[in-house]
Amino acid sequence: MFRYLTSIFLVGGIGLLPLVAQAETRLMMAEEPGCMWCARWHSEIGTIYGKTGEGEAAPLYRVDLTDPLPEGVTLVRTVNFTPTFILLKQNTEIARIEGYPGEDFFWALLGQMLRDHDVDFVVKTKAADAES
Template sequence: MTRPGLLAAAALAVLPAIAVAGELELLMFEQPGCIYCAAWNAEVAPEYPLTAEGKAAPLRRLQLRDPLPEGLELVAPPVFTPTFVLAEGGVEAGRIEGYPGEDFFWPMLALLIGKAERN
């Protein structure tokens, strides 16, 4: 099933129209050879910046083994790739560990963004 799919359509109902630019960002922790990162790159990455989620939380890619950027506060260091961390003002607001496929990724992300926007 392609985006938005049935689950994503339901989850998008809780997503605010557009977040204020710069407040949220989606960090993707990846590493070379990660087959799940490659699947996300093929299935989601091309359309991500065009979606409501991509506009609300622009993507920033980080390598799993690199030091964290200065000013970024995570609940715990990422262990698996890909790990998607929703950051609000540089502070972790939620995460998705692994890539469950696009049918599950979109609604999971929409729920994280919706929760962050309500707080």
């Protein structure tokens, strides 16, 4: 009996893994080929984003605006500008930043967006913290 229950739990638990992964908070970046502001974001922030507290709390998920919306993602409205940064919780939009206002404004807006939606993150105050 124990072996039977264990196998049901393991199979059921493995089947739930995709549901747990979808519960993550992510930052979806909608971009398109030739977008100069997207290129600027990648050059100024893209290389360090994943090493920051914000990037750890909301990992980047890039999508091409010219492709269909990824299955399971629900947006409040369509994306009209690139880049657009959409905060997703359980694959549902909870906030967005339209456009790229420059490095300083981006971090401030992103931090406020995360705080407004109770996404915990640690601000790394030294550039070395983010680059290590």
